[in-house]
């Protein structure tokens with residue numbers, strides 16, 4: 262998927278090396294590594310207790326149900342290019358038209374994993390850090406963060422579905438819809454990022470990946486309840 266996106270970019274450029282092309286490739290490599298590390302840290306669902314499985318689903322729902330649209334809206338407000346705006350609006354339209362928060366809630370309910378106060382508290386601090394980061398409305402780091410999330414979620418869905426199945430659920434619309442590996446969609450997202458980078462001053466690496474690191478920490482506190490360790 263990653264390689265294809267880079268190839269398409271090169272073909273578009275018809276032999277002309279664009280200034281941000283290698284930067285995009287290095288961002289993709291960073292995100293692939295971050296996603297790979299996170300997926301490698303997942304514990305085998307068969308070896309988790311029912312409460313541990315419930316907790317992962319519940320903390321995931323506590324974060325995603327009420328925040329994903331907020332994150333994407335922050336991305337929309339912050340970007341300046343028509344390409345990025347159109348891409349994000351497509352995403353927001355789908356989220357609302359197909360009521361993804363409702364899909365998320367049905368998924369959690371069917372797995373008997375509606376978030377409790379303790380689930381909310383377990384992710385609170387790390388979630389706040391991501392919210393505050395989004396609130397700074399800095400377009401390029403937000404788009405990099407959303408690209409990271411997009412890549413992660415596609416590969417995380419089969420794991421989440423297995424947890425739910427082991428909790429006795431057959432309600433898989435949420436994981437089916439979000440588990441599709443859509444190459445075109447990912448390419449468009451990186452094209453939007455490139456368009457946005459053309460408008461922005463180059464950022465130091467630390468600032469470019471700040472949101473990715475905050476989101477990665479948040480996702481870690483979903484897959485392992487770090488508040489009790």
Ligand SMILES: [Fe+2]
Pocket residue numbers: 329356361439
């Ligand atoms: Fe969604």
